[in-house]
Amino acid sequence: MKINLYEYLAANDYPGRGICAGIAPGGKKAMIAYFIMGRSVNSRNRVFSAIKGGICTKAADPSQMTDPHLIIYNPVLTYQNYSIVTNGDQTNTIYDFLSRNEFPGFNFAAALNTRTFEDDKPNWTPRISCIVNMQTGAYQISILKSCDGNEKSVQRFTFDYAEPLAGEGHFISTYQGNGSPLPSFAGEPLHTAIDEDDPDACAAKIWQALNNDNKVSLFIRAIDLSTKEYKDVIINKYKTVEE
Numbered sequence: 001m002k003i004n005l006y007e008y009l010a011a012n013d014y015p016g017r018g019i020c021a022g023i024a025p026g027g028k029k030a031m032i033a034y035f036i037m038g039r040s041v042n043s044r045n046r047v048f049s050a051i052k053g054g055i056c057t058k059a060a061d062p063s064q065m066t067d068p069h070l071i072i073y074n075p076v077l078t079y080q081n082y083s084i085v086t087n088g089d090q091t092n093t094i095y096d097f098l099s100r101n102e103f104p105g106f107n108f109a110a111a112l113n114t115r116t117f118e119d120d121k122p123n124w125t126p127r128i129s130c131i132v133n134m135q136t137g138a139y140q141i142s143i144l145k146s147c148d149g150n151e152k153s154v155q156r157f158t159f160d161y162a163e164p165l166a167g168e169g170h171f172i173s174t175y176q177g178n179g180s181p182l183p184s185f186a187g188e189p190l191h192t193a194i195d196e197d198d199p200d201a202c203a204a205k206i207w208q209a210l211n212n213d214n215k216v217s218l219f220i221r222a223i224d225l226s227t228k229e230y231k232d233v234i235i236n237k238y239k240t241v242e243e
Contacts, residue, residue: 005171005192009209014039015173016182017087019130021139021161022169024197030137030223031169031194032130033206034075034085037214042066047236048217053078054091055219060238070118070125076219078134081228083221086129087174090115094129109158112142116154122181124151126174134228138162141172145184159189169194197222199233207235 005020020033036057038044045064048055054076059065073089079098084091090112097111108131118125126145133139140160147153161170170189175182196202199222207218220233 002168002191002193003171005190006205006209008171008190008192009206012177013211014175014178014182014214016125016175017128018171018173019085019087019128019141020169020171020192021085021130021132021141022192022194023137023164023166024194024222025167026197027137027166028225029197030083030132030134030139030164030225031196031199031202032076032083032085032132032221032223033202033219034087035206035210035218036075036087036216037210038216039214042071044216044238046071046216047238047240048075048219048234050232050234054084055232055234057217058240060236061241063241070120076221081134083132083134083223083230084129085132085219085221086127087125088118088127090127090129094131108140108142112144112156112158115144117144117146121151122149124149124184125182126184128172128174128185130172132223134223134230135225137164137223137225139164139170141170141189143172143185149181149184167194168192199231203233203235 056074074091076085077095094111097107124146129142142158171192172189199220203220218235223230
């Protein structure tokens with residue numbers, strides 16, 4: 001059963017960081033969404049900034065950044081025909097593995113087999129990752145998580161959507177919801193409807209659905225599958241000190 005992503009997010013005040021990938025209605029575009037949320041001052045002190053082929057996170061106010069660990073990274077990078085999106089520096093790990101040979105499907109899982117969940121005790125935040133083929137729209141989603149909060153056991157799951165359907169996608173987040181410690185996402189990525197091929201409209205709907213107190217930044221990419229050209233949209237709640 002497909003969920004309504006906007007309703008799901010509106011009912012969850014803290015899914016943490018989330019990734020959604022799928023195919024727009026009509027089947028001509030692949031859609032990717034990535035958002036970050038924050039509860040602490042340090043986590044909220046961030047913006048998405050465009051770089052070649054993707055985005056990086058940076059401090060809105062560098063003087064207020066107390067710990068860049070797990071905060072500053074490249075959430076989105078592009079390698080040849082592939083868009084990579086993750087919630088941490090494993091984006092670069094995947095990119096590096098892709099650049100080594102011509103087996104991207106294998107390299108996605110192989111790259112993540114070298115990584116584990118984040119070392120932010122007691123949450124042990126999962127690492128969530130996604131790779132999208134910009135020619136076919138096929139995508140894979142991964143989560144690296146602890147075994148029920150036990151830091152001595154890592155669980156690695158990769159979900160392969162080789163023949164995605166128009167108007168459908170999948171969503172995964174780091175957490176199931178708010179809590180202390182934060183409960184890690186459980187089960188398969190959620191099957192969701194994709195109702196937009198306009199990245200601006202998609203961004204507006206997701207941004208509106210996210211909890212106003214906790215949302216920080218949102219990224220949307222719409223990929224034309226016939227040309228591999230894409231349009232990116234960034235929304236930041238906070239402004240940099242230079243703005």
